[in-house]
Amino acid sequence: MKNSFKTEELKVYFICGTQDFKSANNPLTAALTCIETALKAGITMFQFREKGHGSLTGEAKLDFAKQAQALCKEYKVPFIMNDDMDLAEALDVDGVHIGQDDDPIEDVRRRFPHKIIGLSIHSPEEYAASRVDLADYIGIGPIYGTQSKDDAKAPIGLDGVEELRKVAGSLPIVAIGGITVDNAADIVKSGADGVSVISAITQAADVTEAVRKLKL
Template sequence: MDCNILSVYFIMGTMNCTKDPLKTLEEALEAGITCFQLREKGEGALTGIVYEEFARTCQKMCQAYQVPFIVNDDVELALKLDADGIHIGQEDLALATFRKKAKGKIVGVSVHSSKEMEHALLNGADYIGIGPIYKTQSKKDAKPPAGLHFLKAMRKQIGNFPIVGIGGITEENANDVRFSGADGVAVISDICHSKDIGQTVKNLLLTKK
């Protein structure tokens, strides 16, 4: 896959936003995010038909900007909507099983150890998400920070395979993450809580290896 897709990878659910979620996504798309992942999890998350309708609206917005639309964890919804891809964690559906169901789709996998990384590569992942790089407030069940040292070690181990860093990433530290080996940065709070989303995304896009 094209690593440029991972450059500024926006992850959002309705619970993450300080203002209207669709407005937040629209502003992020206008500013130039390169990928969008819908992660609707946690207390108060949308469910059922309301969740599906919200996902469809997000997907149409992404299509208008030619930005890949990725669904977090929900295999059934990803297939139903014919999403561009799915991102799964270590606790989600077996990677190999989904890979068979979703030929031609982008599949991302969260990894927190060398062993998990090897499993992801062997079973058909297109990219891996390494983190949390820093302490994060976006996931209540987040693992301890992996740090830049782990990111550097994984880059050395897997060569040019696509990597996106996630967890506590901001405009101020995005460059450190890229210089440590990530092809891009996955961001939740720094965009969702921004008072000027357009400028925040532009600043994230300006950071280069």
Template sequence: MNIDLTESIRTYFIMGSNNSSRDPVQIVEEALKGGISLFQFREKGANAKVGQEKKNLAQQLQKLCRDYSVPFIVNDDISLAIEIGADGVHVGQDDESVAMIKRKCPNDFIIGVSATNSIEAVQALSDGADYIGVGPIYTTSTKEDAKTPIGLEGIAQIRSLVGDMPIVAIGGIKLEHVKGILNAGANGVSVITAISHADSPEIAARHLTRKL
């Protein structure tokens, strides 16, 4: 798959089986129909699947993404990402280093890194990450260990330091926030509950895609 990251991270959906009471496969398919441009499989936290169950779900969702020509990224689990031939991985500050991941993974693997401040963002750029997930922008309840929100000012500051590196914003983002986030310098937004908890994930994804 030929991936333009600046475009792919525009409507970035993150989800695991514990982010909704509904069938995750159905939700992701609806989101793909609605136009999401990248999907991150984040299977962690309370009641998350592990082992073979986790792998089976990952492969189901990966196949769906391939059917829609949408990149499939695995959160944190580098071994799983390599095993199933994902398009890349996304890691946090406490996960494996970019240098270590590059040694393990194919050359064309996408490596995304979370950054909660400008120091971490500059380090991700220096380490050779392909894009940065910056945030949280607003208060979020999805991540139990979420840091203090950085707001639009945080996005603007990070953009001023990392040049044209692709940036995707995350954390408590709703439809009405999109314009301000893009104006602050992000290339796209990543959401979890805005789609996974929607009455119609397809409509929610479509509205988000149109706004972007």
């Protein structure tokens, strides 16, 4: 797995799509503005997740992805594609993130031999049953309850972070689910290398301040 991935890039891992800005007059503009503000403020990785009710499809999704990718390149932040392998290949993204119900990681690694690959893991049992040796990092969670994902599993809490750190050894871990500027530090202390957030940034009154606090 020869790529440029560094564990510290997981420190503040921002995920979003236009569906996270439904209340805005123009969700696309709101999303791009938020992404650029977050990049300026110092997020370390970005995941393009355009899925769910009200999300863009087809050419509109492609155009949005290209704009978001261009911003990430400008600020030298890895651009990760959630789930959509065809779009990931078309845009030659920096990496992809897959869940347990997406394409098998064996197939994804064959398709993207030199890209960053992240895999979602919910429990030590799931870790043991997964080809984590093919992943550059694992995304664990949800840590707490979350409204950002309709299909979220039961929260694993800080104990779950500690358990997964024990079984994962030195494999990089990013935590996700219900993470806020107030609980991020505890999650890192429990063993995560970084935190992955959606609403902590998309719903922040001050995006720059939110990113600053998440980096502490």
